[in-house]
Amino acid sequence: MMRRASVAYAFLLPALLGLILFRIYPIAVSFLKSFYVRSFITKREVFVGLEGYQALFQDPIFWKSAWVTVLFNFVVNPVQMVAALGLALFLSVQVRGIHAFRSLYMLPIGISLPVAAVVWGVVLNPNSGLLNSLLALVGVPAQRFLTSPSQALWSIVLIASWKGVSYWMIFLLAGIKGIPETLYEAARIDGANAWQILTRVTIPLLRRVILFVVVADTISNYLLFIPAYLLTRGGPEHATNFLMYEAFKSGFIYLDMNRAVTIVSVLLVFLLLVIAVEFRFLKPQHEV
Amino acid sequence: MRYERHPVTQTWRRATRQSVMRLLWYGAAGFGLLFIFVPVLWAVASSFRPLEEIFRDVSPFSLRAFVPSQPTLEAYRAIFAKGYGRALFNSLYVTTITIGLGILVNSMAGFVFAKLIFPFQRLVFVVVLLASMIPFEAIAIPLYALAQGLNWLDSYTVLIVPALANGLVVFLFRQFFAEIPTELIEAALIDGASWWRIYSRIFLPLSKPAIISGALILFLFQWNAFLWPLVAAPKKQYHVIQVAIANLQIEYQVLWNEQFAASFIGAVIPVAIVLCFQRYYIRGIAGTGLKG
Numbered sequence: 218m219m220r221r222a223s224v225a226y227a228f229l230l231p232a233l234l235g236l237i238l239f240r241i242y243p244i245a246v247s248f249l250k251s252f253y254v255r256s257f258i259t260k261r262e263v264f265v266g267l268e269g270y271q272a273l274f275q276d277p278i279f280w281k282s283a284w285v286t287v288l289f290n291f292v293v294n295p296v297q298m299v300a301a302l303g304l305a306l307f308l309s310v311q312v313r314g315i316h317a318f319r320s321l322y323m324l325p326i327g328i329s330l331p332v333a334a335v336v337w338g339v340v341l342n343p344n345s346g347l348l349n350s351l352l353a354l355v356g357v358p359a360q361r362f363l364t365s366p367s368q369a370l371w372s373i374v375l376i377a378s379w380k381g382v383s384y385w386m387i388f389l390l391a392g393i394k395g396i397p398e399t400l401y402e403a404a405r406i407d408g409a410n411a412w413q414i415l416t417r418v419t420i421p422l423l424r425r426v427i428l429f430v431v432v433a434d435t436i437s438n439y440l441l442f443i444p445a446y447l448l449t450r451g452g453p454e455h456a457t458n459f460l461m462y463e464a465f466k467s468g469f470i471y472l473d474m475n476r477a478v479t480i481v482s483v484l485l486v487f488l489l490l491v492i493a494v495e496f497r498f499l500k501p502q503h504e505v
Numbered sequence: 506m507r508y509e510r511h512p513v514t515q516t517w518r519r520a521t522r523q524s525v526m527r528l529l530w531y532g533a534a535g536f537g538l539l540f541i542f543v544p545v546l547w548a549v550a551s552s553f554r555p556l557e558e559i560f561r562d563v564s565p566f567s568l569r570a571f572v573p574s575q576p577t578l579e580a581y582r583a584i585f586a587k588g589y590g591r592a593l594f595n596s597l598y599v600t601t602i603t604i605g606l607g608i609l610v611n612s613m614a615g616f617v618f619a620k621l622i623f624p625f626q627r628l629v630f631v632v633v634l635l636a637s638m639i640p641f642e643a644i645a646i647p648l649y650a651l652a653q654g655l656n657w658l659d660s661y662t663v664l665i666v667p668a669l670a671n672g673l674v675v676f677l678f679r680q681f682f683a684e685i686p687t688e689l690i691e692a693a694l695i696d697g698a699s700w701w702r703i704y705s706r707i708f709l710p711l712s713k714p715a716i717i718s719g720a721l722i723l724f725l726f727q728w729n730a731f732l733w734p735l736v737a738a739p740k741k742q743y744h745v746i747q748v749a750i751a752n753l754q755i756e757y758q759v760l761w762n763e764q765f766a767a768s769f770i771g772a773v774i775p776v777a778i779v780l781c782f783q784r785y786y787i788r789g790i791a792g793t794g795l796k797g
Contacts, residue, residue, distance in 0.1 A: 224700045225623035232614035233629065235670025236636035238651075240644060247647035307534070312527060318534050320780055325541060327776035329729035331747045332768040335754050336548045339559075339761050347547050350564035379541070387787055440642035442732055447751055461642060468646050469736060477646050485643060 244485070251479040269479045279480070281455050282463040285370065286439065286484075289459065290491075293374045293381075293438050298431055300382045302423075305389035306415070319390070325383040330443040337376045338363065338448045366454040373444045373457055381437070385430045392426035393419065424501040431495050439488045460484045546571050552580055552765035559761045580766035584753065588741065589767055592749035599664045599745060600727045607669045607723045608716055614670075615678025616704050620687060637672020645732045652737055659740040668727055674719040677789055681715035682708055718789025721782055728775050746771045 251269055253262040273279050308319050325333070340347045341362040349359045362372045396419065404414050420427070442461040445451050451458035451466070460480055468477030551559050553576040562569040617623070618630065648667065649658075657663040685708060693703045709716075731747045738744065744752070750767045757763060779786055 220622045221700070222623045225617045225621040228613040228617045228621075228700070228704070229629065231610040232670045232675055233632070235610065235666070236633060236672060239648060239667040239670065240636040240639045240672075241632065243644040243647035243651060244639060246650065247644070250647065250650070304537075307530075307537075310530065312530060318538075320783060321538055322541065323779065323783060324545075324776055327725070327779040328545075328772045329731065329747055329775070331729075331731050331751050331754075332772045335750060335764050335768050336544050338754070339551075339764070340544045340547070345560040345564045347544065347563055347566075347570070350566040351543075353564065354566055379544075383541070387790065391787060436638070436640055437642075440640055442642060447754055464646055465732075465736075468649070474646075474650065481643065481646050 247478045247485070248482050250475060251482045254475050269475055270483070273476065273479050273483065278455070278458075279463070282451075282458045282460050283483075285456065285458055286460045289370055289374065289441075289457075290435065290438050292371075293377055294431070294435055296374060297378050297381045297385060297434055297438075298427075300378065301385035301430065302389055302427070304382060304386045305393055306419070308386070308390055309393045323383055323387065325380045326387070328380065330377075330380060331447060333380050334376060334444050334447045337372075337379065341372055363448050364453060366452075366456040369449050369453060369456045373441075373449070376444055376448075377438065377441060381434065385434055388426055388430050389423065392423045396422050424499065428496070428499045428501070431499060432492050435491055435495060436488065439484065439491070548765045549769055552762055552769045553577060554762055555579055556760060556762050580760075580762035581770075583760075584763050584767050587753070587763075588744075589749055589753075589770075591742070592744045592746045593770065595661075595664075595743060596728060596746040599661060600724055602661075602665050603668050603727045604720045604723045606665070607671060607674065608719055610669050611671055611674035611719060612678040612682075612709065612712070612716070613704065614675045615680075616682050616708055618675070618679040619682035619685075620690060633672050633675055636670075637676070641668075641730065642732050645736055648733070649736050657737075659738050659743050661743070663737045664730075664734055664743065664745065667733070668723070668730065671723060671726070673790070674722055677719050677722070678712065678715055681712050685711055714785060714788070717782060717785040721778070721786045722789055724778065725775060725786075
């Protein structure tokens with residue numbers, strides 16, 4: 218390591234400038250702008266303090282949207298986490314052809330969410346979609362999926378998980394493969410069964426990875442926007458009107474940028490609280 | 506009872522139990538793959554069908570749903586007539602430039618973090634760490650105002666520049682460069698080499714795996730980007746592939762074969778690249794995720 222301040226900053230400049238200008242500054246602007254309102258007459262920004270938040274908190278559409286977002290995340294994050302861990306454990310075994318299976322299970326990570334949404338939208342078509350005709354094979358009547366107020370949210374859980382589980386599995390699988398075989402052997406010699414090995418050896422050793430995956434997954438799902446935009450337009454009956462989509466609508470359809478940034482600000486603060494709670498409960502106890 | 510405890514029987518029983526387990530494993534693995542592949546295969550097959558035949562063989566379901574009876578390129582011709590080629594070009598162009606410049610910018614920063622000591626190092630590191638955790642979705646809306654102020658809306662610049670600096674890729678290079686011995690720098694400095702020369706002639710050529718991993722991260726990020734291109738470049742001339750797919754879905758609700766054709770082209774490129782370079786990709790994202 219060498220002390221070279223001028224060299225260091227010259228090399229850092231482009232990346233640092235980019236990150237500050239295009240990641241950190243917009244967040245700051247978002248919070249700042251939420252205290253202003255753009256006047257229609259003078260076209261100037263007027264400071265209004267917390268009025269934007271007050272208006273938002275009196276708006277039943279906002280509360281419905283917040284509820285949908287929280288409910289969705291309350292289900293989708295645990296589902297994806299458990300499924301990804303299960304899949305990672307499942308793919309960590311040594312059998313013939315395991316590499317091919319791992320590659321195939323990784324395939325959805327190359328497929329973008331808009332593409333996944335388009336394809337699943339047709340698969341879930343209530344009239345003649347693929348899933349309903351497969352359900353008919355086993356005698357289940359046709360479901361309305363994305364067009365039903367009670368099923369739309371869960372259909373989006375399915376679509377988001379189709380891609381998400383494969384992606385988060387990669388991190389967990391890498392973590393599992395990093396656990397030395399000798400630890401398992403020692404546990405087996407002590408007479409531990411498979412469940413005990415999982416809960417006493419594997420999961421405690423994966424805590425760092427699990428924490429990372431839980432936090433990163435939470436962030437991406439709270440900001441999920443694409444399925445609502447492409448498939449349901451927030452409906453039916455606001456059942457999939459996620460906060461991120463409500464913010465997009467406010468900003469780019471109703472051209473109320475202040476409401477949009479106010480919603481984003483509320484969402485980010487809430488997200489930070491959720492992450493803080495996750496850290497509190499999942500932090501590795503003995504940091505090595 | 507005694508017979509069962511005989512060592513040969515016991516080994517045999519363990520072996521049968523193992524092969525039963527293995528069969529169950531393959532069964533479960535195949536079933537899981539159905540969940541992933543049935544929608545994909547059906548969509549690919551249907552992209553080669555004329556529109557009237559999309560739902561043929563689906564209800565009632567038959568396996569012929571996965572094989573178009575009279576394959577046609579009709580849907581592909583139709584999307585290119587609607588300007589899909591332009592979007593494909595835009596995506597390729599924007600992605601290529603992002604990778605080239607992005608690797609340069611982020612590896613330079615990674616080099617500094619790995620090999621130099623400088624004032625406010627911790628603070629700068631925290632800034633990069635924080636920035637790397639802010640997803641684009643969170644800032645697309647506030648960033649719009651900034652891009653508008655810079656007069657950047659509807660341009661390639663607005664699609665490329667904000668995506669260049671990437672904290673994850675900075676960490677990737679920092680990790681990789683840290684493994685290269687510092688003595689190389691000392692020797693080069695004695696020989697009178699400049700820092701730029703040390704970085705570009707010694708460190709970069711040694712870091713091919715990190716370059717591939719970083720390029721894959723930037724590629725997938727940019728190729729699959731949606732919300733930012735949607736709001737920052739609404740003019741059709743600057744539509745990238747994801748926006749074009751979304752617009753096909755919104756404007757032509759029921760032209761499913763065209764949506765599938767556009768999706769197939771949009772997905773086949775990243776899927777092929779990820780499959781070819783998955784080793785690098787896994788090392789890239791998992792390495793930074795675990796240690797970062």
